[in-house]
Amino acid sequence: MQTLPITLVVMTYNEAKSIARCLDSVPFAAEKLVIDSGSTDDTVAIAQAHGARVVHQDWLGFGPQRNFATTQASHPWLLALDADEYLTPALATELQQKLPALMAGDVCAAYLRRATIYMGAPMRWYLPSMGEKMARLYHRDRARWTDARVHESLRFDGPSVTLDARFNHENNPSLPEKQLKVLRYAELKCRDWLEKDKPVRMWQTPFVFPLAFIKDYVFRLGFLDGWRGYAIAQTAASYAVYKRMRYYEMRRNPASRESAANALHRHGLDR
Structure with missing residues (x-):
């Protein structure tokens, strides 16, 4: 060319x-x-x-x-x-x-x-x-x-x-690699929220998983891709819940920020 x-x-x-x-x-x-x-x-x-x-x-x-x-x-x-x-x-x-x-x-x-x-x-x-x-x-x-x-x-x-x-x-050759990326992305997103002083709003969390799952599995047609569609919807919904729980922890227990950063660094997940 x-x-x-x-x-x-x-x-x-x-x-x-x-x-x-x-x-x-x-x-x-x-x-x-x-x-x-x-x-x-x-x-x-x-x-x-x-x-x-x-x-x-x-x-x-x-x-x-x-x-x-x-x-x-x-x-x-x-x-x-x-x-x-x-x-x-x-x-x-x-x-x-x-x-x-x-x-x-x-x-x-x-x-x-x-x-x-x-x-x-x-x-x-x-x-x-x-x-x-x-x-x-x-x-x-x-x-x-x-x-x-x-x-x-x-x-x-x-x-x-x-x-x-x-x-x-x-997209992530294996589910373990996807879960590692979820941990990394959630940590980065939560640090952005910290800088913006976003309210915690943990009361929303029980509703997040079913709504996020239904969005991907039903409205975005994940169910038509069989169990792979189920896996994608479940992973996306779990990520939506986890990052909210992690943000709550960061605000409630600031010491967890350094502890998590050290753990992610040991596993090469801080970049």
Whole structure:
């Protein structure tokens, strides 16, 4: 493929098993940039072998880390992927065809559609996994990531476009890995809540699980994907409850913050 003046940006920490696939799925990017937060496996060597420039940056949180990555790119247009994501050939072709005109205009960002591979196979019905729109292609002078530690989003005030083909997300190869991510994300979210002094509202918690489960399993059609849909709905509902309980603990017992931080650090979950 012809290369285009765009930077692919990937944030990594111990992503040796997936980084090559991610990088190789974007053959048209003139620059491939990996922002690594201290990998102890072969992530850095593999990324370099697959054409990436690797920059080390201690973990800042998802939003700040993405904004740091933006400052390191050589091109004003960036494509942001996670290491466990990769373009399909159809989307790679669509991007190569449409990027020149898109970059020549006044568009701030482009939405890409993400499909999810879960428990070894694509989800077929669960709506968030069947083409979730995500702003991942953007001009760095026209868009900026929020500073949230987790669940960051790209903010811009101007025109955008949506592409047709999809990219893939291999969502947590195993349930243990998903549960570790839940612990990490909940801790980061609770620390954002602490900074904003969000009220605890524990009275809501008994209602959160059934409402969150019904939303994903019924209204988002998780039940049509069988037991995999049940697992997704159950995990999402459990996360919604756990982060509220953890926030209550942080407020009631401030000493738990340092204790949890030390435990997460020992297991490499603090980045």
